[in-house]
Amino acid sequence: MSNQSESIGGAQAAPPSAADSGIAVRAHGIWKVFGRNPERVLEPKYRDLPKKELQRRTGCVVALRDVNLEVKAGELFVLMGLSGSGKSTMIRTLLRLVEPTSGTLHVDGKDVGAMSHKELLEFRRNLVSMVFQSYGLLPHYTVLENAAYGLRLRGDEKGEREARAIEALKMVGLAGWESYYPTSLSGGMQQRVGLARALAKNPDILLMDEPFSGLDPLIRRQMQDELVDIQEDIGKTIIFVTHDLPEALKLGDRIAIMRDGQVIQVAEPEEILSNPFDEYVRAFTRDASPARVFTASTVMEEPEMLLYRWQGPLTARTEMEHNKREWSFVVDRKRVYLGVATRDVIERLAKEKRTTVEKDDLQYLEPVKPDVIIEDLFGLVSSGSYPLPVTDDQGRLLGVVRPRAILNALSTEEDDA
Amino acid sequence: MRDFPDWIRFPVADRVDHAMRWVLNNLGWFFDWVGDVGLGILISVERALLFVPWWVAVIGVGVLAWRVMGSKRSGIAMAVLLFMVGAFGYWTHAMNTLSVVIVAVAFSITLGIPLGILMAWNNTVRNLLTPILDAMQTMPSFVYLIPALMLFGLGRVPATFATVIYAIPPVIRLTNVGIREVPSAVIEASTAFGAGRWNLLFDVQLPLARPSIMVGVNQTTMMALAMVVIGSMIGNRGLGMEVLLAINRVNIGQGFEAGISIVFLAIIIDRVTTAFAKAKKVEASTGEDTETEEIEEEAEEEGSPKASA
Incomplete structure (x- = not known):
């Protein structure tokens, strides 16, 4: 099959070289196991067992199983799967909000797994931003202070960080709302603040974990369109997690489909539709009405x-x-x-x-x-x-x-x- | 056969006595020093309170209550309550009591909030502290008088010491609860933007835990006021001593006056601090009152096992 996933048999893939240009994120052999002594799950006698069997025998839950991914610089890369497929866990490993059990991660050519606590803080402050499904705004800060929070952690001067935050708020259409508190804003507007907070520090890579899932369809649609516009303007690498196929097809340059902690297909949207890797992907695509998938x-x-x-x-x-x-x-x-x-x-x-x-x-x-x-x-x-x-x-x-x-x-x- | 056998005995009392004696012999100089410093602080606070003319205090409390509680009537009511304390002839006693409460509460907060933070950060600390806090709150409060008496002698310093031990648990517990109930989404988002442990504490956890912490401070204050009466048994003067004297003399009238004065003080302090906590909260998060209220209720339940016991 031409659209064979890049991750199947990933263990044999060439080891990553950090210096690759044009590759923003490279994940190699990422495992995440929850439970006691998670390392033992990687032993040969356990590692190929199905999820349920493994849980019965070791008490451990596998969230990510040998995930291999390459995201190109400037690409909008979508991780798609149902809940429990490991997509949110995967995106969190990129910032080590979740520590992978094994595997190597290179973001912007830097070995994330090898970073000390201090380096990790610097990395989070400067290179990568994240937008969350539940916004994660600070309720006691104004919209402006929220948008500037990343810059404050980084140590920017007050004047500079406010100027940048105002600019970012303008970009997401929230000019004039600076002095409001997040709780007086609608969900869509709160997520705009979340997006502005992420954009304000001008990161190389933007991670988005189901950012629009909590919003009602019309607002969601509008936000998607705006994200596409912003992406075109600033040309950032974006990794976007969603469980919604139309959203994935609309936004993604490439889509990785995850199931049970594994990446089972990586392909461009058209190919996912025309040539689904297996029944699982087909089941996904069947739900997608062609009227919502095909474009002009x-x-x-x-x-x-x-x-x-x-x-x-x-x-x-x-x-x-x-x-x-x-x-x-x-x-x-x-x-x-x-x-x-x-x-x-x-x-x-x-x-x-x-x-x-x-x-x-x-x-x-x-x-x-x-x-x-x-x-x-x-x-x-x-x-x-x-x-x-x-x-x-x-x-x-x-x-x-x-x-x-x-x-x-x-x-x-x-x-x- | 029904009685507990005589030959099984673990006499703990001896050991406690022994340990206490060791502390006195070896650390006496330290407690003397703490006692001196403590007494100095207590006396300065009392002097400061007495330095303020009574009418300034009455009007001041009225204005403060009016500002934070937002109604003129409550302001007048609080002023009248304080005026009544003076009218009963207990102004000086009340200021003495108040000075012990203020010092004990200040000490409880400076010690209790950091302990609560440690408890929230570390499950081992929490598991260690929880039974100790339970014991501190369920132990009859008179028991604290004994070590206080032995360490500091008679007077207001041991009374303050016993008050701190008795009153500190709520502020520790509610700081812990408040920090633990900060939504994990906010913590995670801040972490993703590079917040370290101290950034999280000061930018996120403490501000969001503030309503809960304020409830803890309020409860600690109330308990300190209750303990001050008991503290009079080891020589703390003030309103408590008046109540004690009235009991000894079976003087119902005097007991009522002194007792009601303590109640008036308690009402003033409670209403003003509660209103203060609420005012701050509304300012911080407009439109989310229902949510914080819920947290408060839960916090109150966890914070005061005495209420349910």
Whole structure:
């Protein structure tokens, strides 16, 4: 199988070298066993036993079993699994909030396991930030003091840390809330404070443990979108833990699926869906409605015809006649989307003896971004008489979404399942 | 056969006596010194209290109560209570009693809060201290008078010493409870941002445990006030001595006056410190009153086994 997990048989994988560039986090052979004398579980006679059997014979619970992971710098890496799969334990080992029983961890090229207590404090203060599901804000501190807390621990001067905290609060849309206490804020806003606290110290790596799970769906969606924006702006490495497949698919550059303390598949979202590693992953993906998984980019097609701005109305009319079309999208030299020109408009311009087609002449149909999920396209597609234009961040026309393409995507998916 | 056999005896009394004698012979100089310092402190506090003109004290208590309790009526009520103590003719006695309470409580807090912190940090310390604290609170309070008497002689220093032993458990217990009940999510998040043990203590644990600690301080104060009467048996003057004299003379009227004066003092101190704790709490966490209230109730249950015993 092409999407074979990188971790299966990880014991034979090459030992990690700390100096790797482009690798933000490298975990090698991580075990975490809870119980008395956890080391003995690593002995050959126990280590391959299934979880239940092992618990019966040794009284120990295995939370992580030989986990191997590599996260590239600048990547948004998702750890996904059900509760009890070890994903939260795994992300905590990266900061040694949970001490792994064995294995090596390199974060930013530094051997985390070998750090002294003092080095560990420095490491936590400077390089890595974490956002928690339950926010973990200090109730007796204001929003500003909370956002600046990491900087205070690091020893930044008051003026500087407040300036940075204000900047971070602005980034998460909380400007003006500095002097409030967290308890007077909604859950979504509290988590924004948590995010601002994490961003304020400008870490290399951001760890997020189910940060949006406690929020209601609309807020959650909004926060996800904002996280994507922030990620694009600052280009941090993010490790994101979730139990929610749509969230994982929406956010992840790559997704690692965990079960019973093991990583069973690491792949890009599309591949997880199209080629699930085993029944477990398939069960996950079956829950995900295709309407929530597929995005505009997966169903968009080439437009049947395009007009260019510099083409005069006469050329345009000829072209339309030639293609037997009543309308067309119009783009400029860089393929930036301008609007829709109908035959009537072109005729009018031709009568006025204009030489070019300008934006003001056109009907402007609101474009969508390629990562919008199909579910959100239903309303837009069915209400208009034209297909939906899909544009990238520079406004360039990538393709169009036709209602039929959406229906096709949904129906083929149903056949497969 | 039903009686406990005579030949099984472990006489502990002898050993305790012996140990006490050893302490007196070898550490007497130390307790003399502590006694002198203690007496100096007690006398200065009493002098300071007596230095304040009575009407300043009455108005001061009224204004303070009004400010922290937030109602003019309670302010006036507290002022009237203090005025009544003076009107019974017990002003000087009350200030004497108050000085012992203040010194004992100050000592209990400076010793009790660090002990409570240690107890919260370390389970071994907790397991060690818990039975000792239980014993301290269930032991008849008169028993403390004996070692106090032997170490410091007669007077207000041994009375203060016995008061501290009797009154310190609540502040230790409730500091421990308060710190242990700080949500682990907050601790974990702060740890993830690089907080060390002392950062956690001062930035997170103590501030969040404050409501609980304040309840402990309040209970300690109340117990100190109760013990002060018993302390009069070893020569502490003040209101307790008046009660004791009234008992000996079967003077019901005098006993009532002195007794009610102690009750008035207790009410004033209790209401003001309680209101003070609440005021601080509201300021710290707006809109989370229900949660802190719950903690308080639990804390109260754990903090006072006497109430249930």
